[in-house]
Amino acid sequence: xxDVATRRHALSLIAQGRSLNSVxxxxxxxxxxxxxxxxxxxxxxxxxxxxxxCSEPPRPPADRAAYAYLLGLYLGDGxxxxxxxxxxxxxACADAWPGLIDACERAMRAVRPENKVFRVQRPGCVNVTAxxxxxxxxxxxxxxxxxxxxxxxxxxxxxxxVDEHPWExxxxxxxxxxxxxxxxxxxxxxxxxxxxxxxxxxxxxxxxDILRLYxxxxxxxxxxxxxxxxxxxxxxxxxxxxPSVALMDAHIGPKH
Numbered sequence: 001x002x003d004v005a006t007r008r009h010a011l012s013l014i015a016q017g018r019s020l021n022s023v024x025x026x027x028x029x030x031x032x033x034x035x036x037x038x039x040x041x042x043x044x045x046x047x048x049x050x051x052x053x054c055s056e057p058p059r060p061p062a063d064r065a066a067y068a069y070l071l072g073l074y075l076g077d078g079x080x081x082x083x084x085x086x087x088x089x090x091x092a093c094a095d096a097w098p099g100l101i102d103a104c105e106r107a108m109r110a111v112r113p114e115n116k117v118f119r120v121q122r123p124g125c126v127n128v129t130a131x132x133x134x135x136x137x138x139x140x141x142x143x144x145x146x147x148x149x150x151x152x153x154x155x156x157x158x159x160x161x162v163d164e165h166p167w168e169x170x171x172x173x174x175x176x177x178x179x180x181x182x183x184x185x186x187x188x189x190x191x192x193x194x195x196x197x198x199x200x201x202x203x204x205x206x207x208x209d210i211l212r213l214y215x216x217x218x219x220x221x222x223x224x225x226x227x228x229x230x231x232x233x234x235x236x237x238x239x240x241x242x243p244s245v246a247l248m249d250a251h252i253g254p255k256h
Contacts, residue, residue, distance in 0.1 A: 002029065007037055012144070051112070053137035060157050061138065066110035068165035071139070071158065072172020073104055075210050080135045080142035087135040090120075091128045091176075099256040100175050104128045107172075111138065148206035148234065154213065166217050167251040173214050178203035180254040183240070198240065201248050206234035223247055 006027075011034075013023045020031045052059030061067040070091075074080075078091040089108070093101045101119070105128050108117045112132050120127040136142055141152050154162065162169050174180075184197045205211050211227075214237060218225050223244045230236040239248055 010034060011037060051134035051137050060161055061111050063110040064161045065165045065168050066107045068161050068168035069172040070107040070111050072169045073176050074139055076173055076176020080139050086131045086133050088129055088131045089135045092125050093128055094125050097255045101126050152207055152209035166221055170217055171252045174203055174252055175255055177205050199245050201239040203237040204230045204234060211235050
């Protein structure tokens with residue numbers, strides 16, 4: 001017999017996207033017990049159209065580029081939440097960037113074409129939302145608590161998609177927690193003060209794992225960056241070198 005705390009712990013591991021086999025090995029609880037607990041305590045209907053991650057053998061999403069972009073948005077401003085009989089994915093997009101809202105909706109539809117995508121207006125932002133029992137399959141990083149307070153590690157199949165579409169991941173991260181701005185400074189030339197303007201990209205996050213993913217991907221793309229402490233905590237990643245900004249402009253550009 002297992003107490004309630006043990007059962008809840010095991011089910012929380014499964015809710016994070018872990019397989020029954022891995023949870024069984026970690027906890028010593030048989031897969032039969034885990035399956036029965038799922039049915040009795042957390043029953044979820046199976047969709048008529050299963051996702052690729054549920055198939056045997058598991059497959060990645062069909063639109064890999066759209067998934068890489070949506071992954072970046074999710075890691076920045078998204079969350080997966082449990083509802084009574086399904087899960088919901090919400091990406092918060094500021095009202096100031098209607099083009100970003102459209103791009104987020106297109107990516108969500110491309111990743112889960114079987115599910116409806118809708119917009120929920122909130123003060124100053126729009127939550128682009130879709131319900132599916134398969135969001136934990138597609139985003140196994142979900143879990144209770146804030147992202148910077150728990151490990152965020154990509155699974156092998158996710159890393160393979162990021163390796164194929166690194167710019168899409170960077171675009172999603174910048175569109176969620178980043179920006180492109182114009183800095184300025186002054187210099188004395190020939191006895192006169194002159195003003196110089198130059199573009200710069202910023203990305204800020206409190207999660208060391210998400211920051212590491214962003215920076216290692218920039219490294220592979222040949223983008224030079226510099227890290228500073230953010231005033232609200234976490235780190236601020238700046239891209240200001242002219243060749244690196246040109247690369248970012250070619251693949252990302254300012255939000256709109």
